[in-house]
Structures are given as structure tokens and as C-alpha cells.
Amino acid sequence: MQRRHFLALGTAAALPTFALAQADKPVPLKFTLDFRISGQTAPFFVALQKGYYAQEGLAPSFDVGSGSVAAITRVASGAYDLGFGDLSALMEFQASQGPLVQAVYQYYNRAPFVIIARKDRGVTDFKSLAGKRIAAAAVESTRRAWPIAARHAGLKADALQWVTTDFSQRDNVIVRGDVDGATYFHDSALSLFQRIDPTQLAVLSYADVGASLYGNAILASSKLATERPEVVRAFLRATNRGIQDTLADPLAAMAAVKAREPMVDEKLEAQRFAITARYMVTADTRQHGLGAVRAELLASQIDEIVQAYELKNKPVASAVFNPAFLPGAAERAFKG
Incomplete structure (x- = not known):
């Protein structure tokens, strides 16, 4: 009975995504970057160009930003569904504004x-x-x-x-x-x-x-995460595929960046992503997979940020980072 129970859960979990992909119209999503479009964020545009979001029944749009604080505020306000911003900045936001926004995929395993x-x-x-x-x-x-x-x-x-x-x-x-x-x-x-x-x-x-700080993460509106968790999961699955592709062939991936920003130099942006990748793929990543965090490191970072930023309230780790939407471990395993 236990085995049938787990199988039933797995089947049920797959149904919302299938429904998204089979819907007459893809689900529109607004995503805010923290800065301009560059090699740093190439995986999003690889996933877009290769149709990974479309295959999941999603139609995301990506806008440039003006820093992590602005990205977090945009998502918290409801103007954007998802975003890209620094985890320490999210901790500070939650300390004063509450858990309106949560991290759902750790992009930079170490802050650059x-x-x-x-x-x-x-x-x-x-x-x-x-x-x-x-x-x-x-x-x-x-x-x-x-x-x-x-x-x-x-x-x-x-x-x-x-x-x-x-x-x-x-x-x-x-x-x-x-x-x-x-x-x-x-x-x-x-x-x-x-x-x-x-x-x-x-x-x-x-x-x-030894300052083991997590950096930029993919952020989700807590409202979206609660009301439409299947959308968050689908977005992360597609993005994770884009990340794997970009890590496997950075220069080829820059064609997707150039398609969005024609003035960029593909070779230069590939060099940029080579630096980005050093902070995405660490010893932790190789052990635990892309997108995940270690509970003890997250707790330590919260303590350090509370002290360094002189926060009056301490954020709750489970509200800062929610791993419930991550793709499976096999999908997130670094393939390099």
C-alpha cells in the first residue's frame, strides 16, 4: 500500500504540469532581472529560445532591472510574478516586510x-x-x-x-x-x-x-507559489534545462542573448558567463545539485546578515528559501 501511495503522489504531482502544457493558451508570466541582459543571465534566454518554457505551457517575458532591492520590490508589489535577486537582500526585505517573496532556486551557489x-x-x-x-x-x-x-x-x-x-x-x-x-x-x-x-x-x-554567502536566486511571489505552485515548478524545470545547456556550451548559448540584445559581443559574454559559472558550480553544487541550498549554510548566512545589516527581526529560513518547487535531483545534477 505504501508503494501505491507514493506512486499515486507522483502521478498527481505530474497532472498540473500536463494540464499547463495542454492548455489552449500558455500562462503569461512577468519576470524581472536585477540588471541588464548579459551572459550572466543567458540561461533564461536559452530556455526561451529553445522553447523549454513553451513546452511547459508558459509564456514568460523578461525585463531588465535596477538592482536586487528593486527586483524584490517589483515581485512583492505584484507587478511581477518572478524575479532575480540577491538572497541577502531578500533576507533584509523579509525582516521588515515579511515573506511576500521567497527564493525558489539558488542560481549563484556563492555570491560573486x-x-x-x-x-x-x-x-x-x-x-x-x-x-x-x-x-x-x-x-x-x-x-x-x-x-x-x-x-x-x-x-x-x-x-x-x-x-x-x-x-x-x-x-x-x-x-x-x-x-x-x-x-x-x-x-x-x-x-x-x-x-x-x-x-x-x-x-x-x-x-x-570563508564568507560562504549564497548570491542571486530565482524569486517567486509567495502569492503565486501558494495559489499556482505548478506554474513555479514548470518555470524552474524549463530554466534548469537552460542552465544545463548554458553550462555545457556557453559560447553557443550566447546566441540567445544576442537574439534579445543585438549589440552584445557573444565572445565577451561567454567570457562573462565563464566567471558566473565559477560561482554557480561549486563543491556544494557537485554534491547536492544545482539550485539547492544547505540548511546549515542558509542559517549561518541569516545570522551573519542580521548582524552585518543590524536587522531588528530575524528572517525564518523556511520563508527565505523554499525547496518545494525544485526539479528532481537527477535533473539538477551537474553534468560537467
């Missing part, structure tokens, strides 16, 4: 937070950052997570001097020598690498000093 500095200014490792001038936007994830990285590196949070700089000017102030370095998402630093020989730069990753 780095400080990139000029070696000719004496920067070679985290310890050598002490006293250096580091450019960063007033409110951005890498800067805000610095106290966590500093603690792991054995530094005080005030060890360096922040120079508030617009995102668009970070490369310029480093090239001119106005600062010693700047904060970046590692995969957003290709423009700097084109202007300064990368061998002359120290790339200091927070993950390398």
Missing part, C-alpha cells in the same frame, strides 16, 4: 562578491587592503557584506576607506588611480579587465576567505 585592486598599490590579499581607498556605490551588496568578509579575513570592518562612487564610474576611478580598488560582482568586471591587464589586478573573492 569581490574587491578588485591594483597590485601596484600594494594590494595582494585581504590583509593588504588595510588603509586602502576602495570605491563602491552607496548601497550595494558587496559593500554591505564587507563586514562579513572582513571578520573571516581577520580584519576590522573599518580597516579600509570607502569612496562612494557611482557604479558607472568604478572602472574610471581605478584606471585614473583615484582609488586603490573597487567592489564588484566578479562577472561584472570584464570592462575593467579590458582596460587594465588582469595580471596587474588582485581579485579578492569573499568566498575565498
Whole structure:
């Protein structure tokens, strides 16, 4: 009877997806990115171009964004069904606004937070950052997570001097020598690498000093997740296929990005995704599969963010990340 019970559950779980795929009209979905369209987000456009969403009975549209906070707010407001944003930013949002939005697929298994500095200014490792001038936007994830990285590196949070700089000017102030370095998402630093020989730069990753922070995740409206869980599952299945395809052949995948953004350089975006992939595919990913989180690491990140961001309320781990919609383990197993 027990075996029949599990079989019945499996059959029932498959029915909503079949119904979606067989519906007369595909389900429209609005998805907000956190920034512009680039190699970083190629898997979404691979899944779109190859018809994976259509096969699931979905018709998603993808819009550019203006940061993780804006993406989370868009989804929370109901203007968007799904989005792409930083897990730490989601924790902060939930601490003040409640669980209106939840993470359902962990895209970056480690946050690509780095400080990139000029070696000719004496920067070679985290310890050598002490006293250096580091450019960063007033409110951005890498800067805000610095106290966590500093603690792991054995530094005080005030060890360096922040120079508030617009995102668009970070490369310029480093090239001119106005600062010693700047904060970046590692995969957003290709423009700097084109202007300064990368061998002359120290790339200091927070993950390398033990700051095991999850980065951007696929986010879902809690309303959508509650009322139409089959839609969330279908979206993740299709996206997971796009991720696997992009990891398998990044250069070919950039054709889907170029189809959406004709001005992009496919080779350059493939290089960008090569950096992205380093934070998507980690030792954890190889063991637990794409999209998943480890409970102990999630709990640790919540504790660190509560302290670093001085949050008054502590988010609940099960509200921050909901694994119920993930594709099966075999589908998520890294195939590289």
C-alpha cells in the first residue's frame, strides 16, 4: 500500500504540469532581472529560445532591472510574478516586510562578491587592503557584506576607506588611480579587465576567505507559489534545462542573448558567463545539485546578515528559501 501511495503522489504531482502544457493558451508570466541582459543571465534566454518554457505551457517575458532591492520590490508589489535577486537582500526585505517573496532556486551557489585592486598599490590579499581607498556605490551588496568578509579575513570592518562612487564610474576611478580598488560582482568586471591587464589586478573573492554567502536566486511571489505552485515548478524545470545547456556550451548559448540584445559581443559574454559559472558550480553544487541550498549554510548566512545589516527581526529560513518547487535531483545534477 505504501508503494501505491507514493506512486499515486507522483502521478498527481505530474497532472498540473500536463494540464499547463495542454492548455489552449500558455500562462503569461512577468519576470524581472536585477540588471541588464548579459551572459550572466543567458540561461533564461536559452530556455526561451529553445522553447523549454513553451513546452511547459508558459509564456514568460523578461525585463531588465535596477538592482536586487528593486527586483524584490517589483515581485512583492505584484507587478511581477518572478524575479532575480540577491538572497541577502531578500533576507533584509523579509525582516521588515515579511515573506511576500521567497527564493525558489539558488542560481549563484556563492555570491560573486569581490574587491578588485591594483597590485601596484600594494594590494595582494585581504590583509593588504588595510588603509586602502576602495570605491563602491552607496548601497550595494558587496559593500554591505564587507563586514562579513572582513571578520573571516581577520580584519576590522573599518580597516579600509570607502569612496562612494557611482557604479558607472568604478572602472574610471581605478584606471585614473583615484582609488586603490573597487567592489564588484566578479562577472561584472570584464570592462575593467579590458582596460587594465588582469595580471596587474588582485581579485579578492569573499568566498575565498570563508564568507560562504549564497548570491542571486530565482524569486517567486509567495502569492503565486501558494495559489499556482505548478506554474513555479514548470518555470524552474524549463530554466534548469537552460542552465544545463548554458553550462555545457556557453559560447553557443550566447546566441540567445544576442537574439534579445543585438549589440552584445557573444565572445565577451561567454567570457562573462565563464566567471558566473565559477560561482554557480561549486563543491556544494557537485554534491547536492544545482539550485539547492544547505540548511546549515542558509542559517549561518541569516545570522551573519542580521548582524552585518543590524536587522531588528530575524528572517525564518523556511520563508527565505523554499525547496518545494525544485526539479528532481537527477535533473539538477551537474553534468560537467
